[in-house]
Amino acid sequence: MLINNLRMSFDVRKTIDKNPNPAKVMVYNLTREHMSALLEKRWTVMSLSVGYEALRLIFAGDIVRANVSRDGMDFITELECGDGNTAYSSARVNMVMPAGTTDAEAAVALTSTMPGVTRGPMAVTRTLASARPRVYSGNTRDHLSNLARANGADWSIQDGELTMLPASAVTADEGPLISQDTGMVGMPQQSDDGLEVRCLCNPELHIGGLVRVQSILPHYSGDFKIVGLQHAGDSMEGDWLSTITCVGGIFQKVERKTAVGAGASAGDDIDIMEPDEYYATHPWMPRVYSVDALLARKSYGLRKLPVDRRRFQSRAR
Known part of the structure; x- marks a missing residue:
C-alpha cells in the first residue's frame, strides 16, 4: 500500500548501537480495509520516504504494533516500528x-x-x-x-x-554541509553523547556517515561522525526537523567494493585501506579494512594482507 496524499506525522530515531531503531508513524483517515489489514498483521513491513522535491528513504523496518484511535472526526492509525526488529x-x-x-x-x-x-x-x-x-x-x-x-x-x-x-571509521559517502545557510536551526549544543545539531529535515544524513558542521563558533565547526539521528515532522503543520548527535575525531572512510576489476591476478593490489602516507602521519590510528574488499581479494587469489606485527607482538607479551 502506498500512502502519499493523507496526513501523516513521523518520529524516527536512529543510533549506532545494536538495538533496533524505533519509528512511530501516525496516518490519518485510512480506509477501514487498510486499518483492518494493519491491525490483523497482514502487512508487516513499512518504509518511509520524505523530501521537499525528490523523496528519499529515512526509515525501513518491521511493523511491531498497530493501533487505531479517534480524535473528533479523524481516525488515527499509529504504527510502532523497529528496523530489523524481527531479525x-x-x-x-x-x-x-x-x-x-x-x-x-x-x-x-x-x-x-x-x-x-x-x-x-x-x-x-x-x-x-x-x-x-x-x-x-x-x-x-x-x-x-x-x-x-x-x-x-x-x-x-x-x-x-x-x-x-570501527570507532575510527565512517561510510565513504560525502557528508552534507549543515550551516545557517543550509538549514541549521539554532546553535549546536554539547551533550554527554556528543555535539547536538538541529536542522531542517535532511534525508542525506545517515548513521556512521560524516556531517560537516559550519557554526559561527569555530569550536563547533568541522567534520563529525553521526552516531545518533532523529527525524520528526507532520505533513500538515510545523517544520520537519532532524536532530544530529555526532562526535569529532580523525576518521577513515570505508569503501563498499564487492568485486575486483577484470584482469586481476595474483600480486595485484586492491585499495582496501587508506594510503600508507595516511598512517605515516597518523601512526596511532588502527588500520581499517573493508569487509567487501577483503572478500574480493581472497576470492581472486590476490596476495595476502600485511600483518600488523607490532600489535600482534604486543598481545603476545
Whole structure:
C-alpha cells in the first residue's frame, strides 16, 4: 500500500548501537480495509520516504504494533516500528566455520542468518585468520556483538542493512554541509553523547556517515561522525526537523567494493585501506579494512594482507 496524499506525522530515531531503531508513524483517515489489514498483521513491513522535491528513504523496518484511535472526526492509525526488529530478536545460528576463517568471512556468514537483512558498509581491524575452527551457536546478535567488540566496532541495522564500523571509521559517502545557510536551526549544543545539531529535515544524513558542521563558533565547526539521528515532522503543520548527535575525531572512510576489476591476478593490489602516507602521519590510528574488499581479494587469489606485527607482538607479551 502506498500512502502519499493523507496526513501523516513521523518520529524516527536512529543510533549506532545494536538495538533496533524505533519509528512511530501516525496516518490519518485510512480506509477501514487498510486499518483492518494493519491491525490483523497482514502487512508487516513499512518504509518511509520524505523530501521537499525528490523523496528519499529515512526509515525501513518491521511493523511491531498497530493501533487505531479517534480524535473528533479523524481516525488515527499509529504504527510502532523497529528496523530489523524481527531479525534482531529471532535470528539464530548453528554452524562451524573451518580453521583459516577471518573476521570478515565470519561477519558475512552471521549476517546471512538474519532474514530480511542485507549487508551494508562493514569493516574490521583484524585480518588474521583463526588457527582453529570457529563455532557459532545461539542468537546471531550475541555473536555479532562479540565480533564487533573484538574489532573495536559498533554494529547496527540501518534501513534493513547490517553495518559494522570501527570507532575510527565512517561510510565513504560525502557528508552534507549543515550551516545557517543550509538549514541549521539554532546553535549546536554539547551533550554527554556528543555535539547536538538541529536542522531542517535532511534525508542525506545517515548513521556512521560524516556531517560537516559550519557554526559561527569555530569550536563547533568541522567534520563529525553521526552516531545518533532523529527525524520528526507532520505533513500538515510545523517544520520537519532532524536532530544530529555526532562526535569529532580523525576518521577513515570505508569503501563498499564487492568485486575486483577484470584482469586481476595474483600480486595485484586492491585499495582496501587508506594510503600508507595516511598512517605515516597518523601512526596511532588502527588500520581499517573493508569487509567487501577483503572478500574480493581472497576470492581472486590476490596476495595476502600485511600483518600488523607490532600489535600482534604486543598481545603476545
